[in-house]
Amino acid sequence: MTHRSIDSRPSRLALILTIAGSAVLLSGCSNKDDAKEAVSQANLEFRKVSIGDSTYEDGFSKEAYSKADELTKDFAGNGQDYGEGAAVAQSLAKLGLATLAGDDASTAETDSMHQSRVIRGHLSEWIAMNSVALATTNLDISDEKQALSELITLREADVVQYTKLHESLQEEIDAYQVQIDDLDAKAVNERNESARFELQMTSVSATQAAQLAQRVREHSLRADGYELESDRLQGRVGQLLPGAHEIELQVQKAKDQITLLQESIFELEQRVRDSKQDSAQARADAEQAHSEITRLIDALEEYRSSTVIPASERVISTLRQSIRAAGGANDVVKVSGSLAKASGQEQLARALSRQARGEAEMVSLYQAIEGAGLAGDWESMIQSHTTKRDELYGESKQAFQDSASSLRRARMRGESGDALEAAAVRLDQLGGVEPEPEYNEEYESDESDFDESEFEDEMDGEVDPDAEELDDEG
Secondary structure, eight states: OOOOOGGGSOOHHHHHHHHHHHTTTTOOSSOOHHHHHHHHHHHHHHHHHHTOOTTOOHHHHHHHHHHHHHHHTTTTTSSSTTHHHHHHHHHHHHHHHHHHHHHHHHHHHHHHHHHHHHHHHHHHHHHHHHHHHHHTTOSOHHHHHHHHHHHHHHHHHHHHHHHHHHHHHHHHHHHHHHHHHHHHHHHHHHHHHHHHHHHHGGGSOHHHHHHHHHHHHHHHHHHHHHHHHHHHHHHHHHHHHHHHHHHHHHHHHHHHHHHHHHHHHHHHHHTOTTHHHHHHHHHHHHHHHHHHHHHHHHHHHHHIIIIIHHHHHHHHHHHHHHHHHHTTOOSTTHHHHHHHHHHHHHHHHHHHHHHHHHHHHHHHHHHHHHHHTOSSOHHHHHHHHHHHHHHHHHHHHHHHHHHHHHHHHTOOOHHHHHHHHHHHHHHHHHTTOOOOTTTTSOOOOOTTOOOHHHHHHHHHTSOOTTOOOOOTTO
8 A cells, every 4th residue: 555644544534434425426306317327327437446455556546537537528517417426426536636745745845845855964064064164273262162062052953853853764664674685585475375286287187177277377467466575665765865865964974063162172172283174174064064065955946846746736625626516416416515525625625734834844943944054045935835825825725714614514413513613613713713612512593404314315316305304323
C-alpha cells in the first residue's frame, strides 16, 4: 500500500459520507436504460475499491474512480432519469480521485518542509562562521567568547535536532526494508512451491497435471505480486536515502563547527598570531554558506512552483469538480447530494489548509533569514508568502463553513440528525464560527426536512409519504 501522510487520507467523516452516498447510487424514479446502466456500473467500480486487496497500488483505485467518472459524466445532473444518482456517483468518483492525488500533494509538502529545514541548518552555519570571523579580529575577546559559547549551544541543539530527524528517517527506511525482506522471502517461497508442483506434473495423469498447472499459476501470481510490492517499496527507500544522507552530513557539519568554535575560543584566549588567517577562513566559510543558502532557496522556490503547488492545485480542482457534481442532486436524492457535497467541501478545506501550512513554513523560514541579518530582499518574499498563506487559510475556513451548511441541508432527524449537527458544529469551529450555546439541544425542522425513514426510502428509490419518524433508538 502506498505510504500516505495523515493529512492526505480522507477523514472518518468523509469515509462515512462516501459509504452513505454510494448506498443510494441506484435510486431513481424511472427506467432510462443508458443512465441506469451507467449508475449501476459506477456502483460496481466503487465496490471494486471497497473490497480490493490491501496490496493493490493506487493505480487500481484510480482506474476504478476514473471509470466511474467517465461512466456518469454524460448523465450527472442533467435533469433526466437517474441524473441525480449519476451526479452523486460522479461526485464520489471525483472525491476518490482527489484523495489519491492528495498523497502526491502531501508528499510534496513534506519534501518541501525537509528542504526548508536543511536551509535552516545552513543558516545556522552562516551565523556561526560570520560570528567567528568577527570574533577572531577583535582583540577584546570577552564579548566574542560569550557569543561563541552561545553559538556552541546553538549548534549542539542543531546536532540533537538533526540526529532525531535522521533517526526518524532511518527508522522509516528500516521499516520498509523489513517489509521488503518479508516480501522477498514470500516470493521465494511461492516460486519454490510453484516449482515443486511443476515437477510433479511430469509423473501424473493429464487431469492431475491440469490441476497441478492451476496450482503452479496461483503460486506464480502470488510471487509476482510480492515482487511488485517489494520493487515499489525499494523505490520509496531510494527516495528517502538521499534526504537521510543530507541530514547526516548536516549533523557532521554541526559537530565539526562546534569543534571549530571551541578551537576559536582557545585561539582567542591565546591571542595567536594566525588570528587574521582564521578570520579570513571563517569569512570564506560564511560566504560559502551564504551562497549555498541562496542556491537552496532558489531550488526550494522552484520545487514549490513546479511540484508542490501544481500537486495541490490538482487536488483542489478535482475537489471543486466533486462539489459541483454533487450540486446536481437536489431533489430525488438530495440527502445523498448534500452529504457528498459536504464531504467534498470538508476535504477541500483540509487541502487548502495543508497548502496554507506550507506557505506558513515559507514565511517562518524567510523571517528567520531576515532576522539573522543575511543580505537579501527577504521582506518581499515574506509579504508574498504571507498574502498567499492568509488567502488559503481564509478559503479553508470558508470551505469548512460551506461543508457545515451542506450537512445541515440534509435535514435528517433522530440520532443521525443529531450526529450530523454535531459534525456541522465541529466543521463550523474549524471554519472559525463559534457554536450557539444551545446548539446541542433538540432542534426543529420544517415540513421539507428528511427524517431517517425518509432517507432509507430514498435509498430504496422512493419516498413513502406514510413513513413514521424513527425514534432516537432507530
